[in-house]
Structure formats: structure tokens, C-alpha cells
Amino acid sequence: MLKIDNISYSLPNGQALFKNMSMIIEYGEIIGISGASGIGKTTFSKVVAGYISQETGDINWKQKKHKAHPIQLIWQHPELAVNPKWRIQKILEEAGSLDASLLIDLNISLEWLNRYPYQLSGGGELQRVCIARCLLAKPKFIIADEITSMLDAISQAEIWKVLLDYVKKNNVGLVIISHDKILLDKLCNKILDFSELMKPIKQKNRIN
Numbered sequence: 001m002l003k004i005d006n007i008s009y010s011l012p013n014g015q016a017l018f019k020n021m022s023m024i025i026e027y028g029e030i031i032g033i034s035g036a037s038g039i040g041k042t043t044f045s046k047v048v049a050g051y052i053s054q055e056t057g058d059i060n061w062k063q064k065k066h067k068a069h070p071i072q073l074i075w076q077h078p079e080l081a082v083n084p085k086w087r088i089q090k091i092l093e094e095a096g097s098l099d100a101s102l103l104i105d106l107n108i109s110l111e112w113l114n115r116y117p118y119q120l121s122g123g124g125e126l127q128r129v130c131i132a133r134c135l136l137a138k139p140k141f142i143i144a145d146e147i148t149s150m151l152d153a154i155s156q157a158e159i160w161k162v163l164l165d166y167v168k169k170n171n172v173g174l175v176i177i178s179h180d181k182i183l184l185d186k187l188c189n190k191i192l193d194f195s196e197l198m199k200p201i202k203q204k205n206r207i208n
């Protein structure tokens with residue numbers, strides 16, 4: 001399981017953004033998180049996935065040297081999640097060996113591999129690359145932070161199908177952060193409001 005225990009984080013100006021957040025995600029579980037804009041969901045995700053450090057508390061999975069982080073974050077803005085000076089092939093291979101069937105499932109054209117990020121469409125195409133990179137890293141847990149909000153309905157459906165098939169097949173835990181209640185209702189075993197994460201773990205309803 002992923003156990004996030006009592007983590008707190010303050011902004012650079014010293015203001016506490018969140019305090020004592022806790023959460024448990026079992027393998028194979030899909031949890032939705034909603035909450036007002038600016039409440040701290042993305043920052044929480046960055047802490048859990050190891051991009052920034054918390055002030056207090058503990059997370060039971062950490063990155064091992066020279067390996068991809070076992071908790072992979074898929075960002076809301078793919079253009080901010082890639083090195084603009086790397087070609088797509090290098091971006092993908094940083095995570096793991098290319099997998100032709102995954103590229104096909106995600107509708108990633110082989111022509112894109114030789115391109116730079118700015119030569120793909122900012123929403124759909126580059127986000128598919130970021131999702132492929134996430135899955136090539138063989139994560140134990142995935143946090144998907146508003147990953148399809150900028151896409152058309154068909155692209156959204158294709159992307160969620162690939163992700164859900166992957167987590168089911170590999171028993172990966174998935175956290176979906178979204179303002180789209182219909183999407184969360186459809187995909188998640190359980191939906192939490194961000195503020196609910198401030199309750200101690202033992203008081204929460206656990207699945208299984």
C-alpha cells in the first residue's frame with residue numbers, strides 16, 4: 001500500500017498550505033480527490049511523488065538511486081513536465097525501453113519520436129507522451145492531476161481506457177484529481193474532498 005502519514009507543507013512565504021494530511025491507497029484501488037481551486041491538490045501531489053519535500057510526516061515509498069520514482073505523477077500541463085531540449089524518444093527512454101504496443105494503444109505515432117515537445121500539440125499529443133513515459137516507468141502508484149481536462153471527449157476516453165487497463169492488469173493504485181464529478185463518479189472506488197485528507201487515517205472508511 002501507499003501510506004501518506006501526516007504530511008505538512010508551507011509556501012515560500014511561510015504560509016501553511018496544508019497540515020497533517022494522511023491517506024492510504026491500496027494496490028489496485030482508484031481514489032478520486034476533488035477540492036476547490038488553489039486548495040493545494042497539485043502541491044500535495046508533487047510532495048507525494050517526490051518533486052518537493054514535506055516539512056513533517058512520512059511517505060512509505062521513496063525513489064531509489066538511478067531508478068524512476070515508484071509513485072509517478074502525470075501533470076495537468078504536459079509542456080511543463082518535459083525537457084524542451086530533448087526529443088520525444090529520449091523523453092520516453094528516460095523512463096524505460098520503448099514498448100511498441102503501448103505506443104499503439106496511446107495513438108503515439110513513430111514519427112513523433114524524432115520531434116521536440118514544441119512540435120507536438122500541447123494538449124493531446126504531448127499528454128499522451130507523458131502518459132506513456134509514466135507507464136514505461138512501471139509505477140506502483142500513479143497520481144493523475146487533471147490530466148484530460150484540456151482534451152476532446154474522444155481523446156479523454158482513449159486515455160482513460162489505456163490507464164485503467166494498465167492499473168487493473170498491474171494492480172497499480174491510482175489517484176485521480178479532478179473537478180469533474182461525473183468523471184470521478186464513473187472511474188473511482190471512492191471519492192474524497194481534499195479537506196478530508198486532514199482526518200487521521202484510522203477514522204476514514206477503508207476499502208477492502
Ligand SMILES: Nc1ncnc2c1ncn2[C@@H]1O[C@H](COP(=O)(O)OP(=O)(O)OP(=O)(O)O)[C@@H](O)[C@H]1O
Nearest residue numbers: 011012013017035036037038039040041042043044
Ligand atoms: N511555488 C509557489 N510559490 C508560491 N505560491 C505557490 C507555489 N506553488 C503553489 N502556490 C500557491 O499554492 C496554492 C495551491 O496551489 P495548487 O496548485 O497546489 O492548488 P490546486 O488545489 O491544485 O489548484 P487547481 O485546482 O486550480 O489546480 C495556490 O494558491 C498557489 O498560488
